Amino acid sequence: MQNGDAVVEMTNVRKEYSDSVALDGLSLTVRAGEAVAVMGPSGSGKSTLLNMIAGLDRPSSGSVVVHGTDLGVLSETGLALFRRRGIGMVFQFFNLLDDLSALDNVALAAQLTGTSAGQARKRAVELFGELGIAHRKNVYPAQLSGGERQRVAVARALMNRPALLLADEPTGALDSRSGEQVMDLLLDLNQIGQTLLLVTHDERLATRCATRLIEVVDGRIAREHSLERAL
Amino acid sequence: MNAVWQAAWAAVRRRKLQTIVIGVVVCAASATLVMALGLLEAAAAPFDRAFAAQQGAHLSAAFDPEKVSEADLEREGTDSAGPFLQTTVDTSSSDVFLGSLTVVGRPDPGGAVDRVSVWQGRWATNPGEIVLNRAPGTTGRTEVGSRISLPDRPALTVVGFAHSVTGSADAWVTPAQARELGPTALQMLYRFAKADTAADVDAGQARVTAGLPAGALLGTLSHLTVKDKATSELGVFIPFLMIFGVLGLVVAVLIVANVVSGAVVAGLRHIGMLKAIGFTPNQVMAVYLVMVSIPAVAGCALGTVAGNLFAKPVVQDAVDGFGVDELSFAPWVNVVAALGMPVLVALAALVPALRARRLPAARVISAGTTAHTGRALRIQRWLSGTRLPRSVSLGLGLPFARAGRSALTLAAVVFGVMTVTLAVGVTMSMTAYNEAVRPNHADRVELLAGPPLGLRVPGEEAPAARLSDAEDESMLRSLPGTTALLAMSQLETEVAGGTQKAMISFYRGDGATLGPRVLTGQWPDGPGQVVVPSRFLNQRGLSVGDTITVAARGNRTQVRIVGVVLTNNADQIFADWSTLDRLVPGARADSYQVRTAPGTNRDTFTAAVLARDPGLRVLPPRDGTSSTAVIIISAAVMLTLVLGAVAALGVFNTVVLNARERRRDLGMLKSIGMTPRQVTVLLVTSMGALGVVGGLIGVPVGIAVHQVVVPAMARAGQADAVDILMNVYHAPTLALLALTGVVIAVLGAVVPARGAARLSIATVLHNE
Known part of the structure; x- marks a missing residue:
């Protein structure tokens, strides 16, 4: 995919729950190579927006097309296969498997695609080196710091070389120093061409990593503007 | 409403699935417990229960009416029934052959002693009516309405079947009818305050016969003798019922411990939160005990009722043969189930709750939801x-994360597999034995040529072959479709040195093919050779190779035991036809057995037989079923299903807990x-692994239990645990049994696993 091509195209997406409307006719396009930060108050629909793009949830109406694939036509299994190769996700609370070592957590993503354990571990070791945590590869999540856990989570998200990296409050559970490290990591990734979509409350993260800022209020895009990265 | 109750009730309402699982598991376990305890109780003393229920007679006595009057037999201070007029009726010349019957004239089946239970039809209230003494469900070839016609005596119509555990009579009629039949004795039935030993019964007998003239007492029957006979015939059930009772008990306890402790462990974080907002450690414990107890008490109450409703018929079937008329579980069974199960639940909850109680609140709150041990991580x-x-x-790898829970689940699966293995083994043993002793060959035609030797000719109705023995055999062999033929003649003989008689079946023709199965030795193929059942040897202290002397009709001959055959009649001997000539020279076969070729039409064949010799009588095909085998097999199937389902429920619960912890x-x-x-596969595999291990452990253990139970059943039936009973597990059977654990595990796991696979990722991952 070349820079400028649309990676995500959301059109008039509405998501209703029994007692509320999370997204109200939202439309959004994310292009390859962009780093888009989504901000907004609690309950504004940011996480729902992310879930729609990741295929974790389905819209009540409207369409979500990612890498040219209309997610609305995919079954649960189809969505899983789509996520496996097309999407990398980073969560606020890391969501690592406690009984797998850091290396095996990362290798797991590749193994799901059918890659052998040996090949998966080799690729994971490379990523650990690139992310600066090679010395921690055989440690279990409980023994890692918050920043290290999030780096491991990022490594896992990058394992299958996804075209789109989604991050939901990636620094929300980290101390400031760890948060800085993760911000640097995301910035570096985007600068080498990784498309990013961040959901965050952290304005520093948004302004530092994103090339475009979208503010969501009551399920709609209230404001949208390009950013100059603060280097 | 205090804080503890409020918190507990809120937890019950919020954790609906857990509440339902605890309720259902405790309900099923309580029902199983009722059944298990009921089985144990019933199996412990079925004769005693039946005897007590009927107020059975400790002593049945027959007095000479010529020497004592009815008034002479009255005794103060002893419970008694009678005197009843007693006579003997020989039915050998009747259409309905019932042998020699001891018939008692009795106005009603009730009374202080020997309360006879009428289980089909009604009691005899009019002249010409008779009630036969049979164990419930066993009417034999007679039925209500059957007519017993006797020469020079009034005909009697069967109006009902009743059972006397005491065995006080073979049949009952009205007192007036008994008088008309010609009474030969006065029957008295006694219950003594103490009758546990033969000496007690003798002492009681001395009391009730004191002062009577010499020779007035014609004979007696002690309840101890009756009990020995009953338990040797039906005691075969007892080891089987006992082991299933124990299995039910263990599985119920395991499952409840697993479910309840799992519920508490799953709530560790909740416990920490309660502490954080000011609940004392004891209050936290109370919240958890109440939370678990609410569904447990409801499930226990339902389960106890369900156990009484549904398990009782199973146990009733199993003990019917003992004459237990209407089974009611002893109060202690329900008390233990109703009180014991909540106590068990509380104990199961207490252990992990005590552990959680000791943990600091902060640590409990922050504790991960999974346990991590070095071994689990390495694996x-x-x-x-x-x-x-x-x-x-x-x-x-999942089972290693919660080793304790996995161990309990594995134990339940092991017991489930063991139950299935044992039940299959017992069923196969019973089926093999039944097929061997009661062959139900659709390809065989049995023909009567005349009345069996040793019995009186039953008049014009009896079969009477028109052709000679040799002509009949030749005719049968020549018929299209005949592939093998056996001619047989039966003769009742005295066995010298013994007190019992024995029936010898003399075989001619293809005896080795069509005769009973030879277990050891050989089929007799010459004069003076016999084969016998193992019970014949055991009861007389004989062995293969010994020689015995048999006598009949004034002739005597020695025969050598050359083998052991499988048959359930202890007093039946099988010999070659050449031996018959020594006892009854020139006797003819009284029956023939023909094996027909596949595809031969039975009706066409028998029509051809009767066209050539209309004097032969074709017997209806044998009903090869045995009520004992049917009851054991059906009980085994029922118990297996129940215990297998309970074990699967344990797996279900484990997957629910694992999925919740791992959401x-x-x-x-x-x-x-x-x-x-793949998520479904992951969770099902986690239990499938336990199923494989459970199968590998449960199958050999089940076989080992089979090797103990079946010989015990055989011993109870005074038979040998022969190969046909023991060697029932073959490679294909073992392979299928080994899969049982996987089947239990997969059946239990698949529903919650599919539920977990449908979890909303968005909800799970964003709600921390």
Whole structure:
């Protein structure tokens, strides 16, 4: 995919729950190579927006097309296969498997695609080196710091070389120093061409990593503007 | 409403699935417990129960009416029934052959002693009516309405079947009818205050016969003798029922311990939160005990009622043969189930709750939801390097994360597999034995040529072959469709040195093919050779190779035992036809057995036989079923289903708990591309692994128990545990049995696993 091509195209997406409307006719396009930060108050629909793009949830109406694939036509299994190769996700609370070592957590993503354990571990070791945590590869999540856990989570998200990296409050559970490290990591990734979509409350993260800022209020895009990265 | 109750009730309402699972498991376990305890109680003393229920007679006595009057027999201070007029009726010349019957004239079946239970039809209230003494469900060839016509005596119509555990009579009629039949004795039935030993019964007998003229007492029957006979005939059930009772008990306890302790462990974080907002450690414990007890008490109450409703018929079937008329579980069974199960639940909850109580609140709140031990991590690391699909290797490692829970689940699966293995083994043993002793060959035609030797000719109705023995045999052999033929003649003989008689069946023709199965030695093929059942040898202290002397019709001959055959009649001997000539020279066969070729029409064949010799009588095809075998097999099937279902319920609960604890992990796995099917595979594999191990442990243990139970059953039936009973597990059967554990595990796991696979990732991952 070349820079400028649309990676995500959301059109008039509405998501209703029994007692509320999370997204109200939202439309959004994310292009390859962009780093888009989504901000907004609690309950504004940011996480729902992310879930729609990741295929974790389905819209009540409207369409979500990612890498040219209309997610609305995919079954649960189809969505899983789509996520496996097309999407990398980073969560606020890391969501690592406690009984797998850091290396095996990362290798797991590749193994799901059918890659052998040996090949998966080799690729994971490379990523650990690139992310600066090679010395921690055989440690279990409980023994890692918050920043290290999030780096491991990022490594896992990058394992299958996804075209789109989604991050939901990636620094929300980290101390400031760890948060800085993760911000640097995301910035570096985007600068080498990784498309990013961040959901965050952290304005520093948004302004530092994103090339475009979208503010969501009551399920709609209230404001949208390009950013100059603060280097 | 105090804080403890409020918190507990809120937890019950919020954790609906857990509440339902605890309720259902405790309900099923309580029902199983009622059944298990009921079985144990029933199996412990079925004769005694039946005897007590009927106020059985400790002593049945027959007095000479010429020497004592009815008034002479009255005794103060002793419970008694009678005197009843007693006579003997020989039915050998009747259409309905019932042998020699001891018939008692009795106005009604009730009374202080020997309360006879009428289980079909009604009591005899009019002249010409008779009620036969039979164990419930066993009417034989007679039925209500059957007519017993006797020469020079009034005809009697069967109006009902009743059972006397005491065995006080073979049949009952009205007192007036008994008088008309010609009474030969006065029957008295006594219950003594103490009758546990023969000396007690003798002492009681001395009291009730004191002062009577010499020779007035014609004969007596002690309840101890009756009990010995009953338990030797039906005691075969007892080891079987006992072992199933114990299995039911153990499985019920295991499952409840697993479910309840799992519920408490799953709530560790909740416990920590309660502490954080000011609940004392004891209050926290109380919240948890109440939370678990609410569904447990409801489930226990329902289960106890259900156990009484549904388990009782199973136990009733099993003990019917003992004459237990209407089974009611002893009060202690329900008390133990109703009180014991909640106590068990409380104990199971208490252990992990005490552990949680000791933990600081902060640590409990922050504790991960999974346990991590070094071994579990090493296994998970090793599995991740294997070539197995990742969903499978992750699933295989899951049981090690919660070793205690997995061990309890595994134990339940082991017991489930063991139950199935034992039940299958017992069923196969019973089926093999039944097929051997009661062959139900659709390809055989049995023909009567005349009345069996030793019995009186039953008049014009009896079969009477028109052709000679040799002509009949030749005719039968020449018929299209005949592939093998056996001619047989029966003769009642005295066995010298013994007190019992024996029936010898003399075989001519293809005896080795069509005769009973030879277990050891050989089929007799010459004069003076016999084969006998093992019970014949055991009761007389004989062995193969010994020689015995038999006598009949004034002739005597020695025969050598050359083998052991499988048959359930202890007093039946089989000999070659050449031996018959020594006892009854020139006797003819009284029956023939023909094996027909496949595809031969039975009706066409028998029509051809009767066209050539109309004097032959074709017997209806044998009903090869045995009520004992049917009851044991059906009880085995029922118990297996119940215990297998309870074991599967334990697996279900484990998967529910694991999935709940692992919901964040499962959500993450789905978020990185694990399909719902793979999530299902992961969770099912985790239990399938336990199923495999459970199968590998449960099958050999089940076989070992079979090797103990079946010989015990055989001993109770005074038979040998012959190969046909013991060697029932063959390779294909073992392979299928080994899969039982996997089947139990997969059946229990698949529903909650599919539920977990449908978890909303968005909800799981964003709600921390």
